[in-house]
Amino acid sequence: MQNPQIVDSINEMLTMQNTLNEATNGVDWRSGVTVLGKPINWRRCIVMETAELIDSYPWKHWKAVDAKTDMENVRVELVDIWHFLQSLVLEHFELERAATILAQVLSSKGNPAQNTASLSVIEQVEVHEKMLATALEAGEVSEGYLERLTKAFVDSCSMADLSFTQLYQIYMAKNVLNQFRQDHGYKEGTYIKEWHGKEDNVVMFEIIAEMTDFSGDELYIRLKESYKNLPV
Template identity: 60%
Template structure:
């Protein structure tokens, strides 16, 4: 995943993306990406006291947002550390998370939101991104995954799928603003999940071709 993320960042932002700037001179702030995506994740919960108070949690979107956040955490790790060291830190954090007691998925709504907000709090910090900081951020991320019942195997498959979708977006005008994100009333993320559910065996190449076919059939 680190290798794929590095390749995606080069394709999207240029070979010098680790400098903190894209090839067009635009600032890259991975921590801002993380806390903004976490805010979108929290909006998947019916937290508003004045609106849709009995609505269900959009659990699928929670997992989609977590995969998006994972892209940015991988990128932050790659920006600050060599790939082998980044992998060691990620593995250590995952091992530590696996030693924790299981998270109660039936805990109260606000308790779940508070766990996601803990990740946002760390992302909002301006401390240097050293090993301790990255491990702390990763710990919060894996806690959020546990709340959403997203294990590492599922995270891996969804990351692979989203990586394909991200490449598809870039190939079809995402950066230029010409890409169509809503396909016949459904966001492309939703279409991607529908395609994956119909696949007997996941294949990145097959997913890309299915996305391409669906995209060319848009009105």
């Protein structure tokens, strides 16, 4: 049975993702080609972002063998993957059906969050590699395929201890940050991305951590307050 709150949140995010895709790729983005004629491949996007996610782990046997996993970046990459997963579902199904497909998987209890401390780095990486392998599959983008890909995504989120509520908050926050960037000269090249030695993404997470309840409007106001205090 689908969780109504999750369904509402997914509908909200899908609507926002469609708006973002229309703004960046053109209103006919579902054709698989941008307004500039460049092919769109959402599955490749997922593959590449998953590879970046895996590089947040110290999986290499030839260097930095004692390094720690950058779990915060793992979660950021998962939110980026969520952008592309939503886009893939929207490319092939109308919003209502797209929401149903995603909600069916995300509403299910599934496996409880795994204790990452009990797994080796390689065992953790292998969970994410399943998502990468599913994204690499060729063939029809059917409902069954999308359900399997979404299940692999959920397993990766579980591995990173990223709840649906956190996924929603970070997704919405990144959209607020993207809008803030556009409003403050991102396209013109005048936007300052490093704030007092921290990237704006880091500042965004710090603000969210201080909130009792997430609010996009409050986040925007707090970002504006921090930004205006930067040295010119």
